[in-house]
Amino acid sequence: MGPLLPAVITELTHLALNGRNGEREKAYWQLARAYRAANSLAHKMGHHDLSGTALERVRWAADRSGDPLMQFTAGYLVVGAMLRQGAYAQARTKLHALRRELERLQPEHSYTQHALAVDGAMLLKLAVLEARQNNAEESETYLREAEAVAQLGGNKDSLAYEMSFGPTNIRIHEVHTLIDMGDTEHALALLAQWSDTPGRDWAPPATTVGERSSHHFIDVASAKLGVGDRAGAFADLRRARKVAPNHTRFHPSARETSAALLRMDTHPSHELASFGRWAGVTTT
Numbered sequence: 015m016g017p018l019l020p021a022v023i024t025e026l027t028h029l030a031l032n033g034r035n036g037e038r039e040k041a042y043w044q045l046a047r048a049y050r051a052a053n054s055l056a057h058k059m060g061h062h063d064l065s066g067t068a069l070e071r072v073r074w075a076a077d078r079s080g081d082p083l084m085q086f087t088a089g090y091l092v093v094g095a096m097l098r099q100g101a102y103a104q105a106r107t108k109l110h111a112l113r114r115e116l117e118r119l120q121p122e123h124s125y126t127q128h129a130l131a132v133d134g135a136m137l138l139k140l141a142v143l144e145a146r147q148n149n150a151e152e153s154e155t156y157l158r159e160a161e162a163v164a165q166l167g168g169n170k171d172s173l174a175y176e177m178s179f180g181p182t183n184i185r186i187h188e189v190h191t192l193i194d195m196g197d198t199e200h201a202l203a204l205l206a207q208w209s210d211t212p213g214r215d216w217a218p219p220a221t222t223v224g225e226r227s228s229h230h231f232i233d234v235a236s237a238k239l240g241v242g243d244r245a246g247a248f249a250d251l252r253r254a255r256k257v258a259p260n261h262t263r264f265h266p267s268a269r270e271t272s273a274a275l276l277r278m279d280t281h282p283s284h285e286l287a288s289f290g291r292w293a294g295v296t297t298t
Contacts, residue, residue: 015055023048030078039080046075046084050091050176057098058264069095082119086112086132087175093139102147109140127167128174134163135177138187145191153191160184171222178226182218186230189237198237205234217253228258232268239271248275248286255289262293269293 026048029041049071057065069091076088089112096105113136120129141156164170164180171180185208192201208216215234218227231254238246251272254262262268273295276282282290 015051019048019052019055023052030075039078042075043079043081043084046072046079046088047176049075053091058261066095083128083132083175086116090132090136090139097143097146102143105143106140109136109143112136125166127172130163130167131172131174131177131179134160134179137163138179138183141187141191142194145194148195150195153195157184157188157191173223178223182222183226185216186218186226189230190233193233193237198240201237202234202241224258225261228254228261231257232262232265232271235271236267239274244275244278247271248289251289269295
């Protein structure tokens with residue numbers, strides 16, 4: 015994304031500010047997406063000030079896009095920034111306010127498919143928030159609510175508004191929340207339970223967005239390391255690298271797990287040592 019975004023943002027800004035009336039809202043809509051990509055890239059590379067600036071631009075463009083769901087998406091991204099900063103109470107308040115407003119705009123709960131995806135994503139964010147505060151019952155409640163929303167949408171995975179909402183992402187979040195709360199054994203047991211192949215873990219389908227899958231495999235690698243399954247942990251790190259190499263390379267948890275594996279092994283294999291060098295891990 016890095017080489018592409020500056021030119022894309024420049025062109026869309028020109029259209030948004032100077033285009034014809036029919037072009038402007040479309041340009042602002044796409045501009046919100048472009049700034050969302052810039053926000054994602056910046057915070058994952060550790061440029062938090064640039065990430066914050068890009069997030070403000072997402073909100074600016076979304077407010078001019080003529081699309082309320084894009085405005086909800088901007089709010090959802092703001093909540094993500096709050097969670098990264100540990101502002102859980104403020105994040106909870108904002109998510110509930112966003113959901114109330116979404117319900118107000120959708121008469122008699124007649125949610126469109128896209129609105130269901132946005133609402134479901136906010137429920138999953140609430141599940142993560144509660145898990146990080148070790149509120150297991152509340153987290154479980156939001157996961158089950160998300161399942162009900164997915165059923166209303168036909169239990170299909172959706173890429174609407176880049177939320178990746180559906181049965182696959184609900185499972186990914188269920189595992190993630192359990193690991194966040196330290197219940198790694200339960201998380202790993204669910205992966206075995208969901209699998210169609212004995213002896214193998216459930217994995218997101220090949221059609222899942224690469225970054226979603228890699229995040230899942232990185233989580234599972236950390237969990238397996240926690241229960242002493244070093245071979246399994248490294249296998250999942252390799253799977254994460256295969257589906258989304260750049261996301262894996264710069265992910266703090268992937269680096270922590272690979273560093274731990276290297277420290278535990280007096281004579282690490284060539285493959286493990288190579289992975290550590292690729293991820294920028296030092297063992298000194």
